[in-house]
Amino acid sequence: MEERKRHDSDRVVLKVENLRIHYATPQGDVIAVSDISFNLYEGETLGLVGESGCGKSTTAYGILQLVQPPGYIVHGSIEVDGTEVLNLEEEALRKFRWTGLSLIPQGAMNSLNPTMRVKDQIIDVIESHEGKQNDKEALRERIFELFQNVGLPNRIYNMYPHELSGGMKQRVCIAMGVALHPTVVIADEATSALDVVVQRIVAQTLVKVKDEIGVSLIVIGHDMGLLAQIVDRIAVMYAGKMVEIAPVENVYANPLHPYTQLLIDSIPSIKERKPLKITEGITHDPRNPPSGCIFRLRCPFAWEHCAEFEPPPITVEDKHEVACHLFDQQFEERRTNALATLANP
Amino acid sequence: MAENTSDAPVAGGTKEAGLLNRFDNPWLNWKFLTGAGIIGFIFFLIFLGNQLWDTELALAGASPLNMPPVGFTNWRNQEGIPEHPLGTENSGRDMLALLIVGTPRTIGVGAIAASVGMAVGILLGFLAGFVGGWVDDVVRLATDVTITIPSLLVLIVIQAVLPRIDLLTMALLISMFAWATPTRYIRAQVLSMRESGYVQMARLSGVPTRDIMYREIMPNLLPYLAASYIGNMTGAILSAVGLELLGFGPQRIPSLGVTIFWSIEAAALLRNMWWWWGIPTVILAVVFIALLLINLGLDEIANPRLRKAN
Amino acid sequence: MGSFSLNYLLRRLLVFFLTVWVAATLIFIIPRLAPGDPIQAMIARMTQFEGYVENADLIIEAWRKRFGLDDPLYVQYFRFIGNTLRLDLGYSMANFPATVYELVGRALPWTIGLVGIATFIFFTVGNLCGALLAWYRTPKWLKVLIPMSMTFTSVPPALFSLLLVYIFGFLIRVNNNPLFPQVGAYARGMAPEFTLEFFGSVLYHGFLPAMSIVLVTFGFWALGMRGMMVTIEGEDYMILAQAKGLKPFYVLYRYMIRNAILPQMTALAVSIGTLINGSVLVEIMFVYNGMGSLIYSGIANQDFGLIQGTSFILIVTSALAVLIIDLTYPLIDPRISLEGR
Numbered sequence: 001m002e003e004r005k006r007h008d009s010d011r012v013v014l015k016v017e018n019l020r021i022h023y024a025t026p027q028g029d030v031i032a033v034s035d036i037s038f039n040l041y042e043g044e045t046l047g048l049v050g051e052s053g054c055g056k057s058t059t060a061y062g063i064l065q066l067v068q069p070p071g072y073i074v075h076g077s078i079e080v081d082g083t084e085v086l087n088l089e090e091e092a093l094r095k096f097r098w099t100g101l102s103l104i105p106q107g108a109m110n111s112l113n114p115t116m117r118v119k120d121q122i123i124d125v126i127e128s129h130e131g132k133q134n135d136k137e138a139l140r141e142r143i144f145e146l147f148q149n150v151g152l153p154n155r156i157y158n159m160y161p162h163e164l165s166g167g168m169k170q171r172v173c174i175a176m177g178v179a180l181h182p183t184v185v186i187a188d189e190a191t192s193a194l195d196v197v198v199q200r201i202v203a204q205t206l207v208k209v210k211d212e213i214g215v216s217l218i219v220i221g222h223d224m225g226l227l228a229q230i231v232d233r234i235a236v237m238y239a240g241k242m243v244e245i246a247p248v249e250n251v252y253a254n255p256l257h258p259y260t261q262l263l264i265d266s267i268p269s270i271k272e273r274k275p276l277k278i279t280e281g282i283t284h285d286p287r288n289p290p291s292g293c294i295f296r297l298r299c300p301f302a303w304e305h306c307a308e309f310e311p312p313p314i315t316v317e318d319k320h321e322v323a324c325h326l327f328d329q330q331f332e333e334r335r336t337n338a339l340a341t342l343a344n345p
Numbered sequence: 346m347a348e349n350t351s352d353a354p355v356a357g358g359t360k361e362a363g364l365l366n367r368f369d370n371p372w373l374n375w376k377f378l379t380g381a382g383i384i385g386f387i388f389f390l391i392f393l394g395n396q397l398w399d400t401e402l403a404l405a406g407a408s409p410l411n412m413p414p415v416g417f418t419n420w421r422n423q424e425g426i427p428e429h430p431l432g433t434e435n436s437g438r439d440m441l442a443l444l445i446v447g448t449p450r451t452i453g454v455g456a457i458a459a460s461v462g463m464a465v466g467i468l469l470g471f472l473a474g475f476v477g478g479w480v481d482d483v484v485r486l487a488t489d490v491t492i493t494i495p496s497l498l499v500l501i502v503i504q505a506v507l508p509r510i511d512l513l514t515m516a517l518l519i520s521m522f523a524w525a526t527p528t529r530y531i532r533a534q535v536l537s538m539r540e541s542g543y544v545q546m547a548r549l550s551g552v553p554t555r556d557i558m559y560r561e562i563m564p565n566l567l568p569y570l571a572a573s574y575i576g577n578m579t580g581a582i583l584s585a586v587g588l589e590l591l592g593f594g595p596q597r598i599p600s601l602g603v604t605i606f607w608s609i610e611a612a613a614l615l616r617n618m619w620w621w622w623g624i625p626t627v628i629l630a631v632v633f634i635a636l637l638l639i640n641l642g643l644d645e646i647a648n649p650r651l652r653k654a655n
Numbered sequence: 656m657g658s659f660s661l662n663y664l665l666r667r668l669l670v671f672f673l674t675v676w677v678a679a680t681l682i683f684i685i686p687r688l689a690p691g692d693p694i695q696a697m698i699a700r701m702t703q704f705e706g707y708v709e710n711a712d713l714i715i716e717a718w719r720k721r722f723g724l725d726d727p728l729y730v731q732y733f734r735f736i737g738n739t740l741r742l743d744l745g746y747s748m749a750n751f752p753a754t755v756y757e758l759v760g761r762a763l764p765w766t767i768g769l770v771g772i773a774t775f776i777f778f779t780v781g782n783l784c785g786a787l788l789a790w791y792r793t794p795k796w797l798k799v800l801i802p803m804s805m806t807f808t809s810v811p812p813a814l815f816s817l818l819l820v821y822i823f824g825f826l827i828r829v830n831n832n833p834l835f836p837q838v839g840a841y842a843r844g845m846a847p848e849f850t851l852e853f854f855g856s857v858l859y860h861g862f863l864p865a866m867s868i869v870l871v872t873f874g875f876w877a878l879g880m881r882g883m884m885v886t887i888e889g890e891d892y893m894i895l896a897q898a899k900g901l902k903p904f905y906v907l908y909r910y911m912i913r914n915a916i917l918p919q920m921t922a923l924a925v926s927i928g929t930l931i932n933g934s935v936l937v938e939i940m941f942v943y944n945g946m947g948s949l950i951y952s953g954i955a956n957q958d959f960g961l962i963q964g965t966s967f968i969l970i971v972t973s974a975l976a977v978l979i980i981d982l983t984y985p986l987i988d989p990r991i992s993l994e995g996r
Contacts, residue, residue: 064898097900110891115913115989124909125899160989176899489670490677493977495931498966499681501950505962506686529925580929583811587936590813591954605817609940614821614837626817630810637809641878651882
């Protein structure tokens with residue numbers, strides 16, 4: 001894993017701007033994703049983390065245009081290779097799907113059609129986008145190759161989903177996800193339902209396939225430890241906001257946002273047995289977020305300024321942004337003090 | 346049954362306004378309310394009829410024969426008379442009196458049979474769902490066999506050897522088959538609830554099985570039980586009407602099905618005495634449609650997913 | 656899940672044979688519940704109804720021999736079961752010396768034809784309507800029209816057939832002839848033979864009876880299908896199907912209908928009994944040449960042997976239909992295999 005090659009391309013393949021997604025409820029809209037913006041670069045693996053309910057999956061489904069009612073996209077822009085996804089008409093969107101953006105769902109769950117053979121579920125995606133395949137032999141070879149990429153035996157070709165183990169189903173989903181060499185693949189908690197060993201193997205498969213095929217990948221998860229090993233950058237979300245996005249080593253070595261620090265602290269470690277930081281989850285009413293900074297109610301460093309102004313994303317170095325007033329030049333003193341408290345708790 | 350009318354009156358048709366409806370009080374379900382309203386109205390009319398009309402007219406020979414309803418003429422060119430607003434049939438029974446007397450009898454047979462069937466169904470369904478093992482196997486086999494047998498045929502065989510029976514006996518005979526569907530349904534519901542989180546939780550914390558049944562499962566099962574009861578009642582009335590159409594059932598004071606049977610025997614269709622068979626038929630049809638509406642409404646009340654789909 | 660101590664195939668077969676056995680046993684027991692000598696009682700009732708019974712002595716003799724009423728009860732029982740299983744159903748008293756077997760043999764194909772075609776229509780149309788009701792691309796006018804066409808759902812088929820006969824077989828007339836025939840399975844005076852004319856006559860006569868069943872039944876299937884489609888719309892694989900950019904119509908039939916039809920098949924097996932109940936009555940209303948009319952003639956003539964035999968065969972037919980559905984089910988649901996798990 002260590003000698004994994006870095007991705008330093010500056011070509012943006014996915015550009016999300018001001019994406020806002022609400023869930024309608026009779027008591028008013030729940031703000032699931034609140035005006036987030038980020039870039040995904042060519043060949044990059046971006047991890048999207050945060051506690052449950054922070055909007056990371058909703059963000060992914062928003063990008064894929066799969067937000068299920070009562071959710072809906074309020075506004076925003078999603079560009080894939082220069083194509084504005086939100087403007088696509090129904091048929092254009094259908095054709096764009098899977099070739100532009102594909103999804104690797106929690107395959108261990110119920111993501112495969114129980115009444116279709118594995119091969120048919122892969123063939124249908126190929127034939128929907130590339131037309132009827134007359135050379136059945138070539139089609140089969142192509143699917144075998146996909147199987148081989150993800151480490152699946154050829155014998156599952158004719159099997160039904162219920163005959164496969166959770167790990168195998170997940171691999172089928174990966175094979176399916178990359179079958180058309182899409183520009184961007186989004187893996188939504190792709191490993192969460194598997195047991196620990198299988199989880200690791202599947203995660204490695206995911207990265208291997210991604211590198212071989214050369215797609216860009218967004219991995220959504222909550223396991224910071226696992227993500228650290230497979231992603232290039234991590235985007236941290238809190239209550240619908242993206243609070244920090246940074247190269248993975250920065251996040252672990254030098255987390256900037258107070259919430260990121262909290263997350264990193266919560267990673268259990270065998271080497272040092274630290275007391276678990278007990279933190280309650282998101283505390284505010286998601287229909288009625290606090291003024292200013294979304295995190296200020298739980299932030300140990302918050303001051304009046306945080307209640308008044310919403311922190312804009314501040315670029316601290318290349319591809320590293322943080323949305324916290326502490327990193328505004330004018331509050332340098334506060335930042336120094338805060339870091340000092342952290343160093344000597 | 347225009348299913349779509351429910352989302353038609355949404356003001357402005359915005360996404361949010363449409364959503365508000367689905368979180369409204371589930372009992373304000375138009376299907377449930379319409380069905381219940383129809384049944385309530387029918388019972389109100391029966392009550393009113395019992396107060397205002399002479400039900401003795403339902404007996405044979407109480408009135409002139411073959412009179413048409415008011416405003417119509419029969420094949421002998423007789424005009425309908427206000428003494429018999431819905432006409433009379435060929436043995437001089439007043440149609441209005443027949444309806445007032447017959448409708449509750451037909452619905453009553455269904456209600457009794459459905460109640461007995463339901464009681465057995467709840468008992469066996471819970472037993473099978475909770476005890477499991479061979480008890481479950483036996484109950485399942487028994488329900489499968491009972492459901493497979495067309496009940497009407499066995500009831501015909503029984504009726505053919507038994508002398509004339511009264512409505513209560515008929516209801517009890519019908520209930521011999523009315524337990525299977527609720528048993529099957531309740532067993533499935535109990536099984537799925539037994540696996541659900543809150544019941545597992547109660548079990549782990551040592552709540553006695555009986556308390557789990559009464560306190561955890563029963564309350565959640567109530568809308569399902571209500572829907573099942575209505576469905577069962579529909580089935581029981583269907584069986585009763587079926588037997589009556591074959592000429593079985595009470596003769597002196599007839600129910601709706603028996604009235605229709607006599608009209609068929611007397612070739613009322615060919616004599617164009619539509620009021621004789623037509624009015625009871627339409628009333629029964631309305632009762633069945635109303636029961637279905639109640640049932641569909643209860644389904645939606647019990648199952649939010651269906652509600653959402655409208 | 657519960658205890659699957661029996662595998663699928665064995666269970667289905669067991670239900671079938673149990674049903675046949677229960678039916679035979681009921682038919683053995685029920686007449687013996689009536690007070691007195693059942694045969695004497697039957698003949699007495701027939702005499703009472705018809706004044707005089709031809710061949711009464713012969714009938715009593717034949718039935719006595721058959722019942723063997725002087726033997727111990729268990730001997731009678733086993734003989735009865737044995738006879739019944741060999742489809743030796745005895746004589747029709749009203750049509751003596753015709754056997755019940757002969758009469759049933761003539762009537763059964765008509766019933767199977769009528770119920771089979773009606774079932775095919777309401778199952779296909781009902782499920783299609785239900786699928787269309789739930790599908791997001793269905794045109795608005797269809798979503799209004801389909802529920803309206805379901806108005807008569809749950810009206811008993813027999814009652815509905817009265818309305819149909821009155822309207823289409825009596826009120827509406829073309830050249831002073833009713834639009835559809837009121838009675839019979841084919842034109843009077845025709846002999847059953849394999850000609851196009853006869854076949855046309857059968858379809859013409861079968862239309863109203865079949866519609867009596869279809870129009871009040873397909874709504875149930877539409878409602879059930881709609882419910883299943885709604886459930887399936889929430890499944891994870893539907894989200895993936897959408898993400899995959901499959902063609903909408905393909906998603907409809909290969910992902911939604913294909914999965915939603917499975918519980919509908921199970922429901923069809925469960926509904927066969929009720930269906931037969933309804934068709935018996937519809938046949939009687941139309942004096943159709945099937946099993947229902949045969950039973951009715953049995954009732955009218957107090958011909959108990961005929962009632963028994965016809966009922967028994969219809970119950971067996973019902974059980975057989977259920978068995979066939981249950982055995983075909985594993986072919987459409989890959990998760991169930993005949994070998995059991």
